[in-house]
Amino acid sequence: MMLRKKIGKKIIKSAWTLFFVAALLFPQALQAPKAEAADFPANPINKPGWILDTNDEFNGTSLNQSLWIPKFLEARTTTERSQANYIFRDGAIVLQILPDQLTYKAGGTTKVSSIQTAAKDYLHLDDLSTHPDRY
The missing domain is CATH 1.20.5 (Single alpha-helices involved in coiled-coils or other helix-helix interfaces)
Structure with missing residues (x-):
């Protein structure tokens, strides 16, 4: 015991x-x-076994729209609601959601926080009667 x-x-x-x-x-x-970009080694552009098709270093003052689409599935909402917000800082694109940014759908809560690399709107068309705010 x-x-x-x-x-x-x-x-x-x-x-x-x-x-x-x-x-x-x-x-x-x-x-x-806090992690900083300088804390990590650079990602080399040329890599063995890979063929580089294109690259973007985001060093300019505007988005290269031949590579990027600054909207998200625009066919499902209005252009204003599908628009991404971004800035360029230190050779990087900074995606952001702003307090006064419109929601993706009227009355919804989702806001766009991305850019796209391709658009095939015909794949994403819905019955437009379900989106009265489209036009």
Whole structure:
């Protein structure tokens, strides 16, 4: 009986110690260091076994619309609602959702946060009667 009490007390003491250590470390685990592009090696353009078709470094002041489409499935909503918001910063495109940005569908909550690389609107046409805000 005494042996069981001693083992039980050791287990409880160990559990409290583990809990205390976890409580000290948990907030630090939630605060991961901020990653910066400079923290990672550059992604090489030429790679063995691959043939580069095209690339875009986003170094300009406007989106190359021969490569990118700044809308998301425009055939399902209005042009204004399908429009992506983005800026260029330090050779990167930064996609953003703005507080006053229209939702993708009238009365909805989804907002566009992407650009596309191709559009085949004929694949995405719905019955337009279900989208009265289209026209």
